[in-house]
Amino acid sequence: MKKFLLSLAVLCSISYGGNLDSFLQKLNKETYQVINVKNNEVYIAGKDLHVGEVLDIKEQTGRIINPLSHQFLGYSYKEVAKVKIEKVYDNFAVGNIISGKKPSVGDIAKIDTSDICFKGSDEKLYDIAAIFPNVKSGENCALTIKEFPKGYGIAFSRIPGGFIKKSIYEASSQGVVIKKASIRDLHLLVTSKFIKSVGSLVLSADVGDLYGNGKEYLVLLTRDNLLIYQLLRDDVVKIADMSLPAGHPISVSVGRIGQGKEDYILVNMFTGSDMSSFIVKMIGDSPVIVAKHIHYFMSILDKKHPHKTFWGQTFTADSKFGAVKQLAFENGEVKAVQNVDVPAGFRIDGASLYKGDTIFIDSSHRLRVFKNDTELYSSSAVFGGSYAYVNIPFINDTTMKYIFYEKGTPSNLEGLPVFLIGANKESSIEKFFGITKYAYGNLYALDIGGKDNELVYMKKLRGASFEEAIEGIISTKEGIFVITGKVGTIPIQNNSDIYKISFKVL
Incomplete structure (x- = not known):
């Protein structure tokens, strides 16, 4: 625990903005793209990726059209592989294939949200479950969220990845909720x-x-x-x-x-x-x-x-x-x-x-x-x-x-x-x-x-x-x-x- 907290303090410069709910909602829809594949290494374009994150790689298979209105609704995909991020650079990251087959350039990558743990209050666990119904109480998942008095620690495959501060409405110290009535x-x-x-x-x-x-x-x-x-x-x-x-x-x-x-x-x-x-x-x-x-x-x-x-x-x-x-x-x-x-x-x-x-x-x-x-x-x-x-x-x-x-x-x-x-x-x-x-x-x-x-x-x-x-x-x-x-x-x-x-x- 001490090592985890120390790592979060060191990582304060890459703390997430906004709040935990908006961060989790972004996980649901944020997409990246495969730009190169060398042997078992996969190069993925995108910012804000972290060492330890597991990505689902998917291949686009076609367009989905409403047959009645002819409205374009989106694309269909099939799963190709899972990739774990090992190195992070300014505008791209490099990961290793941990399951599946070798992806192709142009394939879509999304953060794997099938293995999420939360350690903290029951109230927040239910909040997270509204976004990810498969969330488990505990830790040591591919994505782990730990609640602290002033915010939430984020870890990817046990590697600390950032800290999200609680809002003024949410922040607490020894069980006392701090509230502000106005922007004054x-x-x-x-x-x-x-x-x-x-x-x-x-x-x-x-x-x-x-x-x-x-x-x-x-x-x-x-x-x-x-x-x-x-x-x-x-x-x-x-x-x-x-x-x-x-x-x-x-x-x-x-x-x-x-x-x-x-x-x-x-x-x-x-x-x-x-x-x-x-x-x-x-x-x-x-x-x-x-x-x-x-x-x-x-x-x-x-x-x-x-x-x-x-x-x-x-x-x-x-x-x-x-x-x-x-x-x-x-x-x-x-x-x-x-x-x-x-x-x-x-x-x-x-x-x-x-x-x-x-x-x-x-x-x-x-x-x-x-x-x-x-x-x-x-x-x-x-x-x-x-x-x-x-x-x-x-x-x-x-x-x-x-x-x-x-x-x-x-x-x-x-x-x-x-x-x-x-x-x-x-x-x-x-x-x-x-x-x-x-x-x-x-x-x-x-x-x-x-x-x-x-x-x-x-x-x-x-x-x-x-x-x-x-x-x-x-x-x-x-x-x-x-x-x-x-x-x-x-x-x-x-x-x-x-x-x-x-x-x-x-």
Whole structure:
């Protein structure tokens, strides 16, 4: 035991982020790839592999297609071998075949989860059993998890592999649970990790289960295309794209508005003097428009209740934002179901419903929080908009640039539920020359609590500020992603980067 604890202390630099549940869920779906085979040695591409891990190697045998809807559901596999990792490098690992036959380059590898042990409280054992029903009480398995007062030790084939700290809600010392009531009590530092450059300017982003198979996909909207990415642990891989019809794209929202399990993509576009939005569904490997010419700015304000919060707000060149309707998507058409009463100054572009409260950014660049008609909070911080805008007719045959906001996302910081939102700071070029340009974007966390969720506190998070603008904040099973936007003097210089962020308690 002493040797195990000492090894974990030495390995603190490779401690896992997040919590134990998210780590175990990743084990279920994380995949790697065989890149070389030499005699009994198998080379596997991937990061975060550990000495002692046992991998299942599988060969892809075909595509699975729903014969009724012709929807692509995934791939079929057959087991080839089991490989135990012996050496780990920055971007790949080397293992030895311990059973089965020699795999081939291109075969898929997944962590073997058939032999898992847990040593700790009965409560946590039941939690783990909900993810892996075959978990055993004890130790010395291919994957062993040991519970300690401040976290969980992870060992692969008896070799220590890392330590997962308990959240503030979960951490205990001599049986006393330590709880924090608010992010007021925390000193947090935001750190960011670069994931990928998109190659064009992203105007809006969202995430959803596009196939109804439990997997999340990142959806990015640019001026010319809709881009679909598969989310991995520390990477994103583009799987599809679609050229946009004529018009000015503004934003994207993803949610389950139909009768099936899959999420739909709502694309808001402005054409001429009115909205001309459309809805996209993934059919096989392709995004396909299934409804168009929708005269609303559409959004799903609470993904836990997508049908109830599928709203649309009118937006025209003359009247700007207007009436709000609850919408329904039936038989390939979008219909207005009923009027929605919203606070004065409500704009749907940066709006969300969180804990029953309405959050939005008004045209004066202030973040506001309402419970029904009662205003709970109005920010002193200024929220400067995004790179999504349209030019609308103004006086004397001139045009006016109308800038839109990006909405935030529910998330959690060290086990505390919060609402994350970005605020972009205008650059001096914007102020003096009227060119849309931002200097940097900061992250804020909203804490809404109290008996009736009427107490609101907003905190600017220390650490990473993003150049030039935050164009999207996405909370996923794989972590929290921030999409930035930069513009140059010519369109070819416009670009966006994807970062994965984490939080450290100081």
